[in-house]
Amino acid sequence: MPVTGWMSLHDRLRERIGGDALDLPTLANEVYAAVARHVPHDFACLATTDPASGVVTWASKTRDLGIGDEEFAAAEYGSTSDINRFEEIARRRPPVGAIHLDTDGHPEISYRHREFMQRRFGFTDELRAAFVSRGACWGALGLARADGDPPYTQADLDQVATICDLVAVAIQRSLFRPGTTTDPVPAPAGPSVLIVDATNRLTHATPAARAAIADLGGFDHGSLPANVLAVIATTRLRQEPFQSRTQLENGRWLSLRAAPLEGTTGGSPDIVVTLEPTPRSVLSRLALAAHGLTSREEDVAVLVLQGVDTKGIAQSLHLSSHTVQDHLKMIFTKLGVSSRREMTARLTLD
Structure with missing residues (x-):
């Protein structure tokens, strides 16, 4: 040792x-x-x-x-x-x-x-x-x-x-380090859809799906990327739709949605997976959590991003205006910004 x-x-x-x-x-x-x-x-x-x-x-x-x-x-x-x-x-x-x-x-x-x-x-x-x-x-x-x-x-x-x-x-x-982006992945040319059989062998894929697989790291010893396989395996276990999110090397995010196909012959069903840009509204909440905001601070921050003023936030969350201002000070500190405008520029909701 x-x-x-x-x-x-x-x-x-x-x-x-x-x-x-x-x-x-x-x-x-x-x-x-x-x-x-x-x-x-x-x-x-x-x-x-x-x-x-x-x-x-x-x-x-x-x-x-x-x-x-x-x-x-x-x-x-x-x-x-x-x-x-x-x-x-x-x-x-x-x-x-x-x-x-x-x-x-x-x-x-x-x-x-x-x-x-x-x-x-x-x-x-x-x-x-x-x-x-x-x-x-x-x-x-x-x-x-x-x-x-x-x-x-x-x-x-x-x-x-x-x-x-x-x-x-x-x-x-x-x-969410500086230099990464929460902008959605540019929309692909056509739907990004793939289908795997009971052995997780890729049987069908649109051109956009093959491009997305490459963005996710490509095939590994002939296997789909681990994040795709994880969604597929969970969908098989639950026998119902399941979704997850993953970040690409350029900092952009994809949502992976999987569902079992009806009419599949044999035991385990084929699984269809769609890969779509993750909405900014989802990423903004994730980014707030990643910066260590408490649940209440997240609630305040989301309302700020939606353009609600201090009085409106206080009424919506049943807080005093003074308490809202205290939350905002802590939020700014955790996000490394000094104003609502800077915060909104960093984390913009759809």
């Missing part, structure tokens, strides 16, 4: 990322470097998640595992009964867990571990953490150990738990 010195994992990572709004690949590499000094592992994956739907929107890996993400998506989102799913981890306090500890030394109980992590890659244990802020999950981390490595301990979990809040805030800053 490496010697970590006097500095804690939290302090080490805080020193590395500071208060800067890093792009996601840089942030992931900083997290990997800091965590490796304190919690050794054979493989790591850091992902961002849509705080509304909870599914993966972007992922980074410390190395290429040589396959696409169909099996991961099916294992993670195709069942609600497996152990240590990220959705369940995010509800814990603190939001961390390790498969060996959580199964009392019998990780084979977990389908995901038995049939995917261990069978495919030889991993023997996995530590998971969710990056939660104000009840919403913005990302997650998975650390895997291989043959010859000891299982994770409670001390390992305690170490990683100290950085969950820090990384959640860093992801929020990254998604």
